Amino acid sequence: MNHIDPVVSPKWLLARMYEPDLVIVDCRFALGSPEEGKHSYLASHIPGAVFLDVEQDLSAPVGPHGGRHPLPDPQELAARLGRTGIGHDTRVVAYDDQGGLYAARLWWMLRWLGHDQAYVMDGGFAAWQAGGFPVTDAQRTLVPAAFVPNVRSGMLADVNEVRRTLGDPGVLLVDSRDASRYAGEQEPIDAKAGHIPGAVNRFWKGVLDDQGAWLAEPALRERLAPVIRALDDGREAIVYCGSGVSACPNVLALHRLGYPQAKLYAGSWSDWISYSENPIATGEE
Structure with missing residues (x-):
């Protein structure tokens, strides 16, 4: 890297x-x-x-x-x-x-x-x-700073963009939830089970090793191989999860590997199912 x-x-x-x-x-x-x-x-x-x-x-x-x-x-x-x-x-x-x-x-x-x-x-x-490093319960004194945002809208996908990608071979949707939620076998959090049609499944915890540390580059490339192939072929990748949080480790992993163009569908599955007309898939793709 x-x-x-x-x-x-x-x-x-x-x-x-x-x-x-x-x-x-x-x-x-x-x-x-x-x-x-x-x-x-x-x-x-x-x-x-x-x-x-x-x-x-x-x-x-x-x-x-x-x-x-x-x-x-x-x-x-x-x-x-x-x-x-x-x-x-x-x-x-x-x-x-x-x-x-x-x-x-x-x-x-x-x-x-x-x-x-x-x-x-x-x-x-x-x-x-x-590591035996120091910890404390003391609070830091906050000194405010000026933060003027310069929003990168291209990092984000909304529901309309995701709808347009359905059936588009130029876009790969990546579902970051665990396999049973992706397949629709169970849904402990959201109102409907399944995934966005056409999405591939790459559970976000796959970017970590058994100790919870980030994988080294070769293992990370192997883990995200289908996504990397799509990006290398000039396709787009849109990553989602349940609520736009657990997709972020996959986006970060792709960024580490030199693919900062992967987008986040921030609303993710919980937004997708809030529109009754949106299609739902179950099982494997």
Whole structure:
């Protein structure tokens, strides 16, 4: 991975954690237990880290459409990030305790707003603790910064664009949920089971090894081979999941491999099924 790798090691962060242009963001979150991430942060976190909640800070309120974690208004998101000390020249390192699931969402959102100096810490808080690195319960004093968004609309796909891709051989849809949800065998969260017709399945956890660390490049290429082939052939790739969060590790993995053009369908499955006319597929493709 010869370009700047957006995934950094705990040791990399340890060496830079007190540099003034760095903001560390704790993104811990537990689906179904919305207070747990904040409680974990208040109990113990990387020194200097600020906390951003996936639902309260990094999503808009849920409406009839837009999915379970709708993207916030770019200006509102930029203002919120600015209040936590993230400005144009800030390097941001995000971590969580879910293999980078929520940290990758923040990485994607920063890039969507035009901010490239965004990173995800490999292995999350568990790897930091396993390294014997310092933790604290002290709160960082927030010094607001100016963050003016420069939105990259091309990173995003909406429901209309996804509808237009159905049956289009020039576009590959990538479903990032686990195989049983993709196949429609079970659906523990959303109102309808199945997947968007034509999508291939690449469960997001496949970009990690058994210890929860990011795969090295050869294994990552093998894991995402169908998507890479499509992109190498000049096709588009649109990645989705349940609510636009767990698709982000797949988007990040493709970015690491030199394919930053993969788009995120931010509303994802929970948005797709909010339109009764949208078709649903089950089983394997």
